[in-house]
Amino acid sequence: MTNSSQDERTGGAALEAARREKLHKLEAMGIDPWGGRFDSHAPIRAIRARQNEIGVEPGGEGATGKPARPRGPKVRAAGRVVLQRKTGKLIFLDIQDWTGRIQLFLGKKQVGEEGWAVAQCVDLGDLVGVDGELNRTRTGELTIFAERLHFLTKALAPPPAKHKGLQDPELRQRLRYLDLIHGEGVLERFLRRTRIVQSVRQTLGAEGFVEVEGPTLHAVAGGAAARPFTTHHNALDIDLYLRIALELHLKRLLVGGMERVYELGRVYRNEGISPRHNPEFTMLEVYQAYGNYETMMELTERVILEAIRATGQDRKLTWGGKPLDFTPPFERATYDELFARHTGADPADADALGALAMELGLDTQGKHPDVIKNEIFEQKVENRLTGPVFVLDYPASICPLTKRKSGRPEIAERFELFICGMEVANAYTELNDPELQENLFSRQLAGLSEDDSMARMDRDFVRALRHGMPPAGGLGIGIDRLVMLLTDSQTIREVILFPLLRPEADA
RNA sequence: GAGGCUGUAGCUCAGUUGGCAGAGCAACGGACUUUUAAUCCGUAGGUCCUGGGUUCGAGUCCCAGCAGCCUCACCA
Numbered sequence: 001m002t003n004s005s006q007d008e009r010t011g012g013a014a015l016e017a018a019r020r021e022k023l024h025k026l027e028a029m030g031i032d033p034w035g036g037r038f039d040s041h042a043p044i045r046a047i048r049a050r051q052n053e054i055g056v057e058p059g060g061e062g063a064t065g066k067p068a069r070p071r072g073p074k075v076r077a078a079g080r081v082v083l084q085r086k087t088g089k090l091i092f093l094d095i096q097d098w099t100g101r102i103q104l105f106l107g108k109k110q111v112g113e114e115g116w117a118v119a120q121c122v123d124l125g126d127l128v129g130v131d132g133e134l135n136r137t138r139t140g141e142l143t144i145f146a147e148r149l150h151f152l153t154k155a156l157a158p159p160p161a162k163h164k165g166l167q168d169p170e171l172r173q174r175l176r177y178l179d180l181i182h183g184e185g186v187l188e189r190f191l192r193r194t195r196i197v198q199s200v201r202q203t204l205g206a207e208g209f210v211e212v213e214g215p216t217l218h219a220v221a222g223g224a225a226a227r228p229f230t231t232h233h234n235a236l237d238i239d240l241y242l243r244i245a246l247e248l249h250l251k252r253l254l255v256g257g258m259e260r261v262y263e264l265g266r267v268y269r270n271e272g273i274s275p276r277h278n279p280e281f282t283m284l285e286v287y288q289a290y291g292n293y294e295t296m297m298e299l300t301e302r303v304i305l306e307a308i309r310a311t312g313q314d315r316k317l318t319w320g321g322k323p324l325d326f327t328p329p330f331e332r333a334t335y336d337e338l339f340a341r342h343t344g345a346d347p348a349d350a351d352a353l354g355a356l357a358m359e360l361g362l363d364t365q366g367k368h369p370d371v372i373k374n375e376i377f378e379q380k381v382e383n384r385l386t387g388p389v390f391v392l393d394y395p396a397s398i399c400p401l402t403k404r405k406s407g408r409p410e411i412a413e414r415f416e417l418f419i420c421g422m423e424v425a426n427a428y429t430e431l432n433d434p435e436l437q438e439n440l441f442s443r444q445l446a447g448l449s450e451d452d453s454m455a456r457m458d459r460d461f462v463r464a465l466r467h468g469m470p471p472a473g474g475l476g477i478g479i480d481r482l483v484m485l486l487t488d489s490q491t492i493r494e495v496i497l498f499p500l501l502r503p504e505a506d507a
Numbered sequence: 508g509a510g511g512c513u514g515u516a517g518c519u520c521a522g523u524u525g526g527c528a529g530a531g532c533a534a535c536g537g538a539c540u541u542u543u544a545a546u547c548c549g550u551a552g553g554u555c556c557u558g559g560g561u562u563c564g565a566g567u568c569c570c571a572g573c574a575g576c577c578u579c580a581c582c583a
Contacts, residue, residue: 012517014552015534087546088539107540124533137541161518161532163544168514170575182518226582271582272508281583378582416583423583478583491576502574 015158022121023154029117035152038129041076045099047134050075051142054135072135075144077102078152080181081126083162091119092143095128098187103143104130115149124162125155173499192311193483193495199310200264200284200479203303209260209286214249216242216266220458223247223401226269229279242268246285247401247474248461251430255469259289264479275491276422279500282479287430291473292403293413296427297390300417300475301328304388304482311486319420320490322386330388330417335377338391342381347373356380370395385418400440402428403471419485427475434465 026033054072079095079102086092089108094101108116122128129150137143165182166172172179180187201211219238221228223245231240246263253261264284273279288295308315308326315326336347345352350369356376373395385391392415396404399412413429431437441457483495493499 012552015517018534083544085542085545086539087542090540090542092542092545094543103543105541109540137543139541139543141541141543143541158517158533163532164519167519168575170514171518173575224583267583269582272580274579274582275577277582283583426583476583481583504574 012158016156019123019154019156019158022123023156026118026121026151026154029114031118031151033151033154035127035129035150038078038150038152041078041129043099044077044079044095044097044102047075047077047102047144048100048142050134051136070135072133072145074131075134076129076131077104077144078129078150079127081122081124081128082159082181084122084124091122093122093128095130096181098191103137103141104128104132105137105143105145106149107145111146111149115146118149118151121151122149123155123158125157125159126151127153127155169493170501173493173501174504176497189487189489189495190497192487195310196307196483196486197264197282197479199307200303200477202310203306204262204286207260207299207302209262209288210258212250212253212258212261212263213265214243214246214263216268218243220248220456220460222456222458222461224267224269227271229268229270244269245476246283247476248458250285250287251469251472251474252461252464254287254289254430254472255464255467259470260287262286273500275493276481278480278492278496281492281496284475284477284479286475286477287472288474289470289472292429292471293392293415293427293473296473296475297332297415299473300390300425300427300477301330303477307482307486313486317486317488319485319488322420324386324388324420324485326388330390332390332392332415334393335391335395336393338381338385338389339373339377342384343376368397370397374398382418382423383421385421387417387419388424389418390415391418399428401431401437403431403433419481422481422484423478424481424485425475425477427473430469430472430474432465432469432471434462437465438462 023033050073054070056070077095077097079097081093082096082101083094084091091106093104093106095104106115106119111119129152130144130146131148131150132144132146135143135145160166160178160182162182165184166175166179172183180190204211217231217233217240218228219240221241221244223243224247226244228241228244231242232238233240244267246265246267250261250263262285265282266280267283268280269277270279271277286296286299288299305315305326305328308317317324317326333341339345339347343356345356347353353369353373353376357372360376360379362372362375393405394402394412394414394416396402396410396412399414402412402414405411405413415425415427416423417425417427431440438457441462480492480495483489484492487495489495
């Protein structure tokens with residue numbers, strides 16, 4: 001209250017001190033500044049939907065001849081104060097819950113002496129509840145005319161700029177809670193992510209797939225070409241890896257008779273961070289006995305189209321300002337076809353590949369030709385695939401877990417789905433020949449270190465195959481990337497609530 | 508891991524050739540019973556990311572470091 005006490009304080013501390021003072025005033029009035037149970041309030045969206053109940057009652061035209069004031073329904077709301085306009089003996093508050101915003105009208109006369117005193121203690125960012133009449137102001141703004149104000153929680157820290165919110169991308173990620181409150185469309189984006197995930201589960205469930213939870217601690221980090229995080233179990237005194245894929249355990253379940261099985265969960269890869277990569281991300285893997293990669297292609301389309309429907313979007317949407325058309329069937333083209341189309345070179349012509357590799361400055365020393373070819377593909381072709389396009393039939397030598405095309409052992413029955421230059425899905429006709437599998441595991445691909453190879457020997461997995469895994473199709477979908485596409489997000493950090501950041505130095 | 512950009516009040520941002528550290532919002536005091544980013548008068552608020560260096564003088568120039576973003580590499 002006194003200026004002298006603030007002279008010693010600076011910046012943010014002064015802002016907090018002002019809020020603390022109001023907190024103490026509330027306590028002095030016998031009001032708990034941290035609130036408590038507050039029942040039977042309606043979502044603001046539902047309250048706004050009742051605006052058609054506002055009206056003049058029949059026979060309301062009074063004896064005075066003046067038109068009767070329209071009456072509105074009594075409502076109860078709760079939310080965060082995001083805007084405040086004080087005009088003498090009136091206060092307008094805009095409160096926000098996770099369904100919307102609405103204006104509150106607080107009049108000194110209308111809320112009474114105590115209510116008015118409470119209102120003086122409200123800051124931006126506080127949580128309040130209100131009982132009042134839903135009606136309109138003179139200017140027509142839908143408003144709850146407060147009869148009673150309930151103080152629910154004090155915010156000691158001030159909110160960011162009331163309209164712009166947080167702009168610094170680092171702060172938006174570290175202080176995601178503030179980004180959710182104040183960021184334009186941020187809460188909606190993450191709720192949409194939840195709807196997409198729910199839709200995926202629903203689609204698979206409706207087709208008879210069962211969801212399971214495999215181990216995240218693996219003795220052998222297999223199923224993908226990625227470097228794992230390592231950890232240690234003290235009691236067993238063994239090093240373990242965080243899983244980099246779901247694949248090998250789901251296939252064991254296929255052996256065990258789970259004919260349609262999936263897991264939707266987090267995997268961890270100890271690799272770089274980029275607008276498309278986070279060290280932990282959400283992966284869906286689906287396995288269907290007696291299917292193949294074509295079965296999986298059709299399933300992929302259904303899963304994605306249902307997710308689009310679940311988010312209330314049209315099949316024709318835009319991403320980053322560019323049109324994107326999900327009308328099925330998605331384009332299907334072979335790896336070699338696309339290679340030729342986008343490089344102008346014959347993928348079977350070793351000299352042409354060599355020239356391309358030279359042009360791109362690739363290190364070809366001791367590498368298998370297919371590895372070089374794939375590096376060219378990744379650099380020259382993938383980013384041009386706006387898609388959605390299914391890329392079919394990969395070189396077998398880069399696919400150690402995949403069944404070969406019958407009569408063409410150099411081709412693997414694999415597809416990847418590319419959309420906007422991103423790999424969104426990856427699927428195989430699964431290899432179920434235990435001896436070939438063991439052979440591929442033990443054979444290091446020329447030019448690839450063990451870290452870079454998908455082929456880490458997993459003897460227990462080979463043993464499982466020896467008991468007979470049904471022929472099957474397997475599918476992986478990068479959920480974060482799918483969410484990026486369906487929320488028009490340009491970076492993966494926009495769709496992960498708490499992406500990995502370096503810890504703050506002093507925190 | 509390499510290169511580029513960014514870091515100034517609680518938040519959003521200016522800051523000229525190197526010459527007293529600025530604005531809007533938020534806060535505090537005052538006026539106002541229908542506001543809409545309310546308005547009006549006044550007050551306070553700074554580790555200019557950190558550490559060195561050049562200079563009479565550094566937010567500004569140089570070096571190193573930290574963090575974030577972008578591009579590339581790795582990867583999905």
